[in-house]
Amino acid sequence: QVQLLESGGGLVQAGDSLRLSCAASGRNFANYVMGWFRQTSGKERELVAAVTWSGSTTYYGDSVKGRSAISRDNAKNTVYLQINNLKPEDTATYYCAVGAYYSGSATNNYGMNYWGKGTLVTVSS
Numbered sequence: 001q002v003q004l005l006e007s008g009g010g011l012v013q014a015g016d017s018l019r020l021s022c023a024a025s026g027r028n029f030a031n032y033v034m035g036w037f038r039q040t041s042g043k044e045r046e047l048v049a050a051v052t053w054s055g056s057t058t059y060y061g062d063s064v065k066g067r068s069a070i071s072r073d074n075a076k077n078t079v080y081l082q083i084n085n086l087k088p089e090d091t092a093t094y095y096c097a098v099g100a101y102y103s104g105s106a107t108n109n110y111g112m113n114y115w116g117k118g119t120l121v122t123v124s125s
């Protein structure tokens with residue numbers, strides 16, 4: 001059974017940095033895309049960042065581009081997300097996801113096959 005275990009969420013101040021981790025288990029994730037998405041109440045889930053197996057291709061949402069970095073450790077089946085200069089509008093539940101490809105569209109869950117339960121990030125001003 002595939003499990004994605006997210007950690008690193010919590011309450012932070014505006015301007016702080018945050019590092020989220022997600023450890024995946026339960027199958028071989030070779031050649032899978034790993035990523036982070038976020039959602040707030042009443043809004044559609046959106047891409048934060050995603051990375052291919054090799055790390056050669058990354059995708060970033062416009063709202064975090066330039067102040068975030070995604071990385072992965074394939075030996076540990078773990079993906080990391082660093083966001084700097086956090087803003088109150090970054091407040092959301094952050095979900096880790098794994099899929100065969102990144103589709104770029106919310107209509108098919110961005111191509112992701114597996115999702116974590118989410119970790120809440122709250123940025124206070």
